Amino acid sequence: xxxxxGAGPCILPQEVFKEAAEAVLNFDNTGLSILEVSHRSKEFxxxxxxAMDLVKKALNVPQGYSVAFVxxxxxxxxxxxxxxxxxxxxxxxxxxxxxxxxxxxKECKNAGGTPIEIASSEDKNFNYIPKNVNVPSDCDxxxxxxxxxxxxxxxxxxxxSSIPVVCDMSSDIFSREINVADFDIIYAGAQKNLGPxxxxxxxxxxxxxxxxxxxxxxxLNLKTHVEKESxxxxxxxxxxxxxxxxxxxxxxxxxxxxMAKANQAKADLIYGxxxxxxxxxxxxxxxxxxxxxxxxxxxxxxHKEEFDKMWNAAGIVGLKGHRSVGGYxxxxxxxxxxxSVQVLVDVMKEFANKYx
Amino acid sequence: xxxxxGAGPCILPQEVFKEAAEAVLNFDNTGLSILEVSHRSKEFxxxxxxAMDLVKKALNVPQGYSVAFVxxxxxxxxxxxxxxxxxxxxxxxxxxxxxxxxxxxKECKNAGGTPIEIASSEDKNFNYIPKNVNVPSDCDxxxxxxxxxxxxxxxxxxxxSSIPVVCDMSSDIFSREINVADFDIIYAGAQKNLGPxxxxxxxxxxxxxxxxxxxxxxxLNLKTHVEKESxxxxxxxxxxxxxxxxxxxxxxxxxxxxMAKANQAKADLIYGxxxxxxxxxxxxxxxxxxxxxxxxxxxxxxHKEEFDKMWNAAGIVGLKGHRSVGGYxxxxxxxxxxxSVQVLVDVMKEFANKYx
Numbered sequence: 176x177x178x179x180x181g182a183g184p185c186i187l188p189q190e191v192f193k194e195a196a197e198a199v200l201n202f203d204n205t206g207l208s209i210l211e212v213s214h215r216s217k218e219f220x221x222x223x224x225x226a227m228d229l230v231k232k233a234l235n236v237p238q239g240y241s242v243a244f245v246x247x248x249x250x251x252x253x254x255x256x257x258x259x260x261x262x263x264x265x266x267x268x269x270x271x272x273x274x275x276x277x278x279x280x281k282e283c284k285n286a287g288g289t290p291i292e293i294a295s296s297e298d299k300n301f302n303y304i305p306k307n308v309n310v311p312s313d314c315d316x317x318x319x320x321x322x323x324x325x326x327x328x329x330x331x332x333x334x335x336s337s338i339p340v341v342c343d344m345s346s347d348i349f350s351r352e353i354n355v356a357d358f359d360i361i362y363a364g365a366q367k368n369l370g371p372x373x374x375x376x377x378x379x380x381x382x383x384x385x386x387x388x389x390x391x392x393x394x395l396n397l398k399t400h401v402e403k404e405s406x407x408x409x410x411x412x413x414x415x416x417x418x419x420x421x422x423x424x425x426x427x428x429x430x431x432x433x434m435a436k437a438n439q440a441k442a443d444l445i446y447g448x449x450x451x452x453x454x455x456x457x458x459x460x461x462x463x464x465x466x467x468x469x470x471x472x473x474x475x476x477x478h479k480e481e482f483d484k485m486w487n488a489a490g491i492v493g494l495k496g497h498r499s500v501g502g503y504x505x506x507x508x509x510x511x512x513x514x515s516v517q518v519l520v521d522v523m524k525e526f527a528n529k530y531x
Numbered sequence: 532x533x534x535x536x537g538a539g540p541c542i543l544p545q546e547v548f549k550e551a552a553e554a555v556l557n558f559d560n561t562g563l564s565i566l567e568v569s570h571r572s573k574e575f576x577x578x579x580x581x582a583m584d585l586v587k588k589a590l591n592v593p594q595g596y597s598v599a600f601v602x603x604x605x606x607x608x609x610x611x612x613x614x615x616x617x618x619x620x621x622x623x624x625x626x627x628x629x630x631x632x633x634x635x636x637k638e639c640k641n642a643g644g645t646p647i648e649i650a651s652s653e654d655k656n657f658n659y660i661p662k663n664v665n666v667p668s669d670c671d672x673x674x675x676x677x678x679x680x681x682x683x684x685x686x687x688x689x690x691x692s693s694i695p696v697v698c699d700m701s702s703d704i705f706s707r708e709i710n711v712a713d714f715d716i717i718y719a720g721a722q723k724n725l726g727p728x729x730x731x732x733x734x735x736x737x738x739x740x741x742x743x744x745x746x747x748x749x750x751l752n753l754k755t756h757v758e759k760e761s762x763x764x765x766x767x768x769x770x771x772x773x774x775x776x777x778x779x780x781x782x783x784x785x786x787x788x789x790m791a792k793a794n795q796a797k798a799d800l801i802y803g804x805x806x807x808x809x810x811x812x813x814x815x816x817x818x819x820x821x822x823x824x825x826x827x828x829x830x831x832x833x834h835k836e837e838f839d840k841m842w843n844a845a846g847i848v849g850l851k852g853h854r855s856v857g858g859y860x861x862x863x864x865x866x867x868x869x870x871s872v873q874v875l876v877d878v879m880k881e882f883a884n885k886y887x
Contacts, residue, residue, distance in 0.1 A: 179567055181569045184566065184768055186567045187566060192566065197552070199551050205848075206533045207535060210726075211537065211548075212537070212540060213538065213539070213849060247750055248602070248764045282750075286748070372769070373729040373767030393638060395610075412727065412729070413727050417566065
């Protein structure tokens, strides 16, 4: 039994893997593999429609918003969101919480805009979330990254803004309740809590569509994908299919509220251990600790090799920290059961018993 | 038993589906699903490297060329290729063989270029390939679509060009031998002869990289993907994995030369039937007939319903023609066995016996 703490692509429910494997051999009793069906077939059109509908259900997406599946990951999403939100000023306000925000800022420039870094936590290697940020009113939009996978920080409250809000929620969408009406564009690479890599989710306020002040190539225009109901061109069929299966599973097991509760319990368990175990310390400000990506280091590296052997022996995978932070990163996406977190916590306790 | 004549996403070898399904449950004996492994894991890095290497082997890609897997399909490829090939004149020469060429022309404009339609078959609903085209020397590049899936036409010889050549080979790459050295950029959506939807293949002459006269956003710059060996951001993991399996299968069964021979035999079989059967006629100029997508109509619609019942009963799927042409389209990608073509031909014969 493996315990997958990988940062993404990452664990999905085992039931989803089972159904996903079956469909590669026989999709929806068509006698065909999901990999060989036309995206225009009635069977796949039904999948796409259900996937978009389940996103709306799971997040209580209000009237006046559309859902679209696009390709290119958040990395292309940085550009797409900037291009679609350019208005008169071509200025945009960004909070920089590291790596992904920095990349988003770069693509704002590539979209012809002037990004303004209104706050940053770079002074402390992005180990906290800037607070009390004053979002200026003279920009076209405000952008932030809800959760930083690398540094293990997460916005617990979202900044207030009088201008349109764009959020990259790649690594914590569907992990907690959000009020979609507070946002103009939400985007997220699928490969954390949604599904396999290869699809990018956009949730878009319809009224922002078609109002950009810059010329947008067809594929990068969200209007294209909304109007064509995510079928402008061949979509990433399998990624959307598995996302649909995963969303069905999410809704059948209590939806986002149940998931948020489970994620909090997992976070309490591991952060509790980090704070009480003398061998470990967290790397981020306590109040900004991510419930998705838990970053920690050894207080003393003497027995690092022994610790690494212990968690490896326990079937834990994906625990190595990102090179920007070092140490360890326990990613605990929706599908990771608390029993896996308990296995890690038990290893941490045993490690302290042996070497503290 | 189904006979999948779908235009794409389309049939892949049954052996590939079997391996692809197994990996969703246990990838490479990791005890993890291919859908949950990190794209930075050594196991998946090996997959990506092998996939790129097998593309080179299968097409005898010469030194000085790179292979990259990107996302967004040919629809984003239209823009990417144009942006990367813009030079001093910003003019580009396009042959318009329908739909896909038209879309490529549009994205050349969106890239800031001036597309020049140097030849077109629009006068006859794109039912032929323009011949003896004189490619001007005062453009930045020349673009054409090697095979048109909708109208069922295919370049049998490629136009001579003194300027850099860009080709959208989405629907016939790996179906016949090509001389990669004749091209500067080849691109192709994966979902015909390569693998599942969600990946786009680029084969790029290294010396064209970084020389564009327009500013290119990061994701759209081929230099990004070549330098990062298709790992600039999370790639479409599963699509690349299955493409790798399919390329292994291709090379193990004789490679592109064997495939070209098999494809010619399938084409001879069905076009032979179309030409000898009084109930059917082809819709394209004979010399331009695609070996991938065979378009034909009934000479008399009286017994259309009976014909449709007959092929449905034989287990044939995906035969309906595109709305732009009507009638029927038998797509015969690499993985479609000649036995499936024989089933269709037998139905056509039986139909003529009953109703001619």
